[in-house]
Amino acid sequence: MVKICNRIIEYSFYCLFLLVPWAFWKDTSELFEMNKMWLTWIIAIFIGMAWIIKMILQKKISFRRTPLDIPIALFLSFQIISTIFSMDTHVSFWGYYSRFNGGLLSTFTYIFLYYAFLGNFQTNAVTMVKRILSLSLISGLVVALWGLPSHFGYDPTCLVFRGTFDVSCWTGDFIPKVRIFSSLGQADWLGAYLAILLPISLTYIVLNQKLWLTIPLTALFYLDLLYTRSRSGFVGIWIALIFFAVAYFWSQRKRIKSFLSIDTIKSPLSLSILSLLLITFFIGTPIAQLDVFTFGGISQHFQSVQAPKISTKSTASPTPTPAPVYSGGTESGDIRAFVWTGAINTWKSSPIFGTGVETFAFDYYKFKPAGQNMTSEWDYLYNKAHNEYLNYLATTGIVGLGTYLSMIFIFLWLFVKYYLSTIKKNVFDANHLVINIALVASYISILVTDSVGFSVVITNIYLFMIPAFVLVLMQQETKTTQPQVTNKAMKIETGTSVWQWTPIFFVVLIAYFLLTGLIRFWQADVAYALGYNLDQAQEYQQAYPNLQKAVQLRGSEPVFKDELSLNDAIIATELISQKTDDPNTKQQAVNLASSLAQEAINTNNEIVSEYPNNVVFWKTRVRLFYVLSQVDSRYLPRALDAIEKASLLAPNDARILYNLGVLYGQNNNINQGISALEKTISVKPDYLDAYYGLGLFYHQKALDKNGNVVDPGLQKKAVEQMQYILNNLSPKNPGALKSLADWGVK
Numbered sequence: 001m002v003k004i005c006n007r008i009i010e011y012s013f014y015c016l017f018l019l020v021p022w023a024f025w026k027d028t029s030e031l032f033e034m035n036k037m038w039l040t041w042i043i044a045i046f047i048g049m050a051w052i053i054k055m056i057l058q059k060k061i062s063f064r065r066t067p068l069d070i071p072i073a074l075f076l077s078f079q080i081i082s083t084i085f086s087m088d089t090h091v092s093f094w095g096y097y098s099r100f101n102g103g104l105l106s107t108f109t110y111i112f113l114y115y116a117f118l119g120n121f122q123t124n125a126v127t128m129v130k131r132i133l134s135l136s137l138i139s140g141l142v143v144a145l146w147g148l149p150s151h152f153g154y155d156p157t158c159l160v161f162r163g164t165f166d167v168s169c170w171t172g173d174f175i176p177k178v179r180i181f182s183s184l185g186q187a188d189w190l191g192a193y194l195a196i197l198l199p200i201s202l203t204y205i206v207l208n209q210k211l212w213l214t215i216p217l218t219a220l221f222y223l224d225l226l227y228t229r230s231r232s233g234f235v236g237i238w239i240a241l242i243f244f245a246v247a248y249f250w251s252q253r254k255r256i257k258s259f260l261s262i263d264t265i266k267s268p269l270s271l272s273i274l275s276l277l278l279i280t281f282f283i284g285t286p287i288a289q290l291d292v293f294t295f296g297g298i299s300q301h302f303q304s305v306q307a308p309k310i311s312t313k314s315t316a317s318p319t320p321t322p323a324p325v326y327s328g329g330t331e332s333g334d335i336r337a338f339v340w341t342g343a344i345n346t347w348k349s350s351p352i353f354g355t356g357v358e359t360f361a362f363d364y365y366k367f368k369p370a371g372q373n374m375t376s377e378w379d380y381l382y383n384k385a386h387n388e389y390l391n392y393l394a395t396t397g398i399v400g401l402g403t404y405l406s407m408i409f410i411f412l413w414l415f416v417k418y419y420l421s422t423i424k425k426n427v428f429d430a431n432h433l434v435i436n437i438a439l440v441a442s443y444i445s446i447l448v449t450d451s452v453g454f455s456v457v458i459t460n461i462y463l464f465m466i467p468a469f470v471l472v473l474m475q476q477e478t479k480t481t482q483p484q485v486t487n488k489a490m491k492i493e494t495g496t497s498v499w500q501w502t503p504i505f506f507v508v509l510i511a512y513f514l515l516t517g518l519i520r521f522w523q524a525d526v527a528y529a530l531g532y533n534l535d536q537a538q539e540y541q542q543a544y545p546n547l548q549k550a551v552q553l554r555g556s557e558p559v560f561k562d563e564l565s566l567n568d569a570i571i572a573t574e575l576i577s578q579k580t581d582d583p584n585t586k587q588q589a590v591n592l593a594s595s596l597a598q599e600a601i602n603t604n605n606e607i608v609s610e611y612p613n614n615v616v617f618w619k620t621r622v623r624l625f626y627v628l629s630q631v632d633s634r635y636l637p638r639a640l641d642a643i644e645k646a647s648l649l650a651p652n653d654a655r656i657l658y659n660l661g662v663l664y665g666q667n668n669n670i671n672q673g674i675s676a677l678e679k680t681i682s683v684k685p686d687y688l689d690a691y692y693g694l695g696l697f698y699h700q701k702a703l704d705k706n707g708n709v710v711d712p713g714l715q716k717k718a719v720e721q722m723q724y725i726l727n728n729l730s731p732k733n734p735g736a737l738k739s740l741a742d743w744g745v746k
Contacts, residue, residue, distance in 0.1 A: 002057050008050035009120050010128065012043050016113070018135045021143050021193065021458050024183050026161045028522070029529040030098035032185025036457040037100040038522055042515065044109045047116050049511040053504050054120070064118040066471055071410050075403035076111055079104055079357055082396040086356020087363060087613040090558065095358050096383045097559045101457045102358045102391075110464040117468045125472040126432070132469070133200050133435070140197040141217060144224045147182025147190060151227045157183075179229045189456045191233020192449040194225040196462050198237055199244050199441035205268045206248065206434050215272075222276050229286040236448035240441040241273055247437045251423045329376030336386050336452065338372035339364075343385040346394040354397035360385055363394070365615050365650035373654045373684035381616070388450035408447065411467045415440050418474045432473045439466050439473075524553035528560050535563065540570045558607050562620050565607070568600035569624045576631045600624055615653075618646040622659065640667050647676075654684035662693060670701050688729045695721030695739060719745050 020043075023035040055062050083104045086092035095103025121128045146156050150167060155176050158169035167176050179187035198221050204214035225233050248269055264270060284294045291297045345367035346355060355363040361383035372378060385391035392401040415436065422433065443466045446459055455463065531546035547564040554560060575593035580586050604624055607617050625639035640663045647653075647660050661676030674697045680690040698718035702711040709715045722736040722745075730736070740746075 002054055005050040005054035005057070006120065009047050009054075009116065012047045012050070013113075013117060013128070013132060014135055016040065016043050016461065017132050018139045020461065021139045022183050024157075024185065027526045027529060029525050029532065030185075032183065033099050033101060033456055034525065037095075037106060038518060040106075040457055040461065041109060041518055044112060044116075045511050045514050045518075048112065049507055051116055051120060052507050056500055056503055056507070062119045063115065064122070066118060066468075067414055068407060068411060068467060068471075071403060071406040072111055072114070075400075075407055076108065078353070078396060078399045078403050079107055082353045082400055083357050085353055087359050088356060088611055090556075090611070091359055091362075091614075092357035096361055097557070099383065099456075101455065101460060102384075104357050106457075106460070107357075110460055113461070114464045114468050117465065118471070121472075129435075129469045129472055133203075136197060137201055137204075137214075137217060140194065140201075140221060143182050143184065143190070144194070144220050147176075147180040147184075147224055148220070148227070150176030150180050150182070153177055180224065180227045182224070184456070184458070186456075187228040188230045188232055188449070188453050189459070191225050191228040191230025192236065192446065192453065192456070192459050194221045194228070195233045195237040195240060195445035195449060196442040196459065197221055198225070199240055199438040199445070202241075202244065202269065202272055203435055203438040205272050206438075207431060208268065218272060219275065219279065222279055223283065226280065226283045226285070230449075231286045232449040232452045233445075234286050236445040239448050240445040241276070243444055244437055244441040245269060245273060247419065247440075248434065251419070251433060251437070335372070335375050335377050338369045338375065339382055339386050340390055341369050342367045342372075343387065343390040343394045347390075347397065350397060352397045352399060354393070354395045354400055357395055357400075358383075359613075360391055360395050362614050362616070362649075365653060368650065368652045370652045370683040373652070374686065378684065379655055384454040386453060388454050391454055407467075411443075411470075412440070414474070415470060436470050436473050439470050442466060443470075520553050521557075524550045524557065524560065527553065528563065531567070532563055535567055535570075540567055540574065543567055544571060558611055558614075558617070561603050561607055562617055565600045565603040566620050566624050566627075568596045568603070569627045572596040572600065573627055573631050597628055600628075613649065615646055615649040615656075618642055618649065619656070622646060622663075626663070636663070636667055639663055652683050654680055654687055654690075657683065658687065658690050658693070661690070661697075665693070665697055665700075670697055673697050674701070686729060688725055688733070691721045691725050691729070692733075692735055692739075695719075695725075695736075699739070699743065715743070719743065 020036050020039055023039045024032045025035045028034050051062070083089060083092040091097070091103070093104050095101060095106055100106055117128075118125075149156060153167055153176075154165050155167045155169070156165075158167060159165045162169045170176060174181070181187045181190050184190040184193055198218060201214050201218040201221060204210055205218065222237075225237060249264060249267075280294065282295050284296050285291050292301065342364050343360070346360070346363050349355070349363070349367070361381055364382055364385075385394055389401060389405070392404050396404075419433075419437075442462065446455075446463050449459070527546045528550035531543040531550060534540070534543035534546065544564075544567055547560065547567050550557075550560040551564055572593040575589040575596070578586075578589055580589070601624070604617075604621050608614075608621055611617055621642040622639050625635045625642060629635040629639055640660075643656065643660045643663050646656050650656050657676055657680040661673045661680060664670070664673035664676055674694065677690050677694040677697065680687055681694065684690070695718045698714045698721065702709050702714035702718060704710045719740065722739050725733050725736040
């Protein structure tokens with residue numbers, strides 16, 4: 001049975017690296033990351049079950065010590081502390097809903113996989129590493145081939161989801177013809193994944209293994225990376241390749257005359273890098289400053305120089321422009337600068353342990369720079385800092401970031417120490433050294449891409465597993481710890497088979513409950529996703545049973561309850577608004593509406609009570625009471641109370657401030673409404689709706705009870721708001737034009 005356990009563990013690791021990059025499903029609330037995390041958890045459960053059973057059967061604890069034990073233990077300990085004192089322990093444990101990667105449970109899983117690999121493969125660990133790397137390339141091949149056609153307008157995902165071999169299944173925010181993302185779900189994530197695989201594929205070329213496959217595979221990976229238009233992936237891979245080249249040729253310095261010798265230039269690694277440069281020249285780069293040196297940039301330059309000579313007309317023909325890095329909006333670097341500033345300010349509020357693992361989406365609202373309101377992503381919810389290190393700093397404090405960096409630096413120091421000592425002694429396995437250099441190059445690419453982005457499931461798997469692979473090849477692990485335990489301390493050491501089968505039964509039972517729990521959670525999410533989408537399509541009554549099912553399957557998930565509470569409120573208002581001549585039918589509708597309204601309020605009260613710092617839930621509460629106020633004005637003050645709380649949690653959020661001003665006005669508090677809208681304009685000077693609302697409030701306050709203007713100064717301000725809209729924001733705005741016409745202003 002030990003052999004069976006070993007097989008389960010071995011093939012589970014194979015599945016981890018082979019299948020996780022492919023995992024996505026159209027019916028879940030998040031197509032890609034959620035399914036990858038779920039598959040990782042399922043695989044980890046099988047590994048854990050088999051590993052524990054194996055230790056029970058062998059009557060020993062199979063745990064291998066490594067030089068990274070202390071930094072890993074410190075990192076995990078402070079993650080736990082940060083979760084305990086988190087502003088939202090539910091999110092800190094599970095992770096931000098729909099992503100889950102980054103929560104305490106996911107971090108524990110990655111660390112568990114690290115030790116599970118080292119603790120179970122002592123005699124054949126090197127073979128396992130090589131097999132996993134080969135399977136990683138196979139998985140990458142499928143991902144790359146899946147994503148490549150979408151650049152040309154033919155996405156296999158749309159074929160599977162909609163039955164049409166095009167890109168019509170994606171919204172305007174996801175345009176594969178501009179930036180491919182394949183089964184990873186986002187272009188930068190695909191770029192980071194391919195940057196990990198490229199040094200590994202180059203290893204096979206350097207070692208002259210399966211060149212017929214690895215040469216085109218390397219080219220395919222790099223071509224896809226360029227088509228992602230991911231600047232972080234592009235920079236990451238070239239920093240990794242430079243490291244790979246320098247480390248490899250330095251290790252070979254005694255075998256070559258110099259770095260500029262013919263032997264070096266003709267080496268497989270040099271030729272491969274030159275071929276990648278050639279591909280870059282013809283395809284272009286995602287960095288505009290470098291694109292001027294590519295074929296497209298040079299061609300455009302000559303066309304622009306020659307254009308005046310070709311045409312004698314007053315209007316020259318338009319010159320072609322390279323494909324944009326992003327589909328539109330503010331340049332991503334400018335947006336990141338605001339987000340990073342907010343992340344640093346967030347950290348300052350809780351410098352030691354942070355605000356809590358994965359709570360960035362909520363606490364960032366308090367410190368969101370007002371300048372971000374002037375970007376195209378002014379109304380986005382950022383659940384990550386778009387810099388992994390700043391994200392750890394903000395959410396887990398200086399101790400969280402410090403221990404995270406300690407894992408990284410100690411691992412790199414171990415490699416440098418090993419590298420220098422082996423090449424100095426000139427006694428090493430060349431194949432193992434090349435693989436180690438490539439793995440560390442892949443590791444460095446992750447560190448680079450994480451510096452302007454954030455980790456996802458597959459990159460975190462490699463981040464924690466690459467050190468395990470390198471340690472195996474370096475043979476730096478210590479011997480397996482087998483503590484001598486007395487019979488009294490651990491009876492299972494000398495127990496009978498019955499005493500062995502008893503704990504095995506409970507291990508299998510626990511694994512079964514964990515698996516069924518995950519499956520129920522996944523089913524609940526599918527029901528929630530359908531209900532949410534129906535709500536978005538205003539099919540509220542069809543959404544209701546699906547949201548109810550989600551809550552029944554997973555009652556502890558506040559996201560499900562949040563959506564259900566709003567759905568209840570909307571259906572309640574629809575029932576009351578129904579017109580019927582039958583008094584019995586009308587009364588039944590009123591009774592049902594009253595029940596649904598109370599259910600909505602009770603559910604929402606429970607959510608905001610348990611998660612008072614989650615601004616998203618407070619925004620839902622505003623919508624809930626505002627919807628109910630449409631049929632019963634007594635709910636309007638409660639909507640105002642909710643928006644006031646939301647404004648305290650998000651003082652620079654322009655939309656919240658605008659809604660605060662509107663609700664003040666609807667609650668007959670024009671002065672505070674004006675104050676709120678004036679603040680809205682101060683944080684977002686181009687907010688058309690705020691100018692319009694402010695103009696109406698000024699006009700309303702300028703009138704007496706009979707509708708006559710008694711305050712010309714306020715009326716002048718009202719006119720100025722409408723004229724500002726027409727002169728600066730919307731020249732033919734119908735609302736502003738009508739208001740001026742009604743006020744007799746020409």
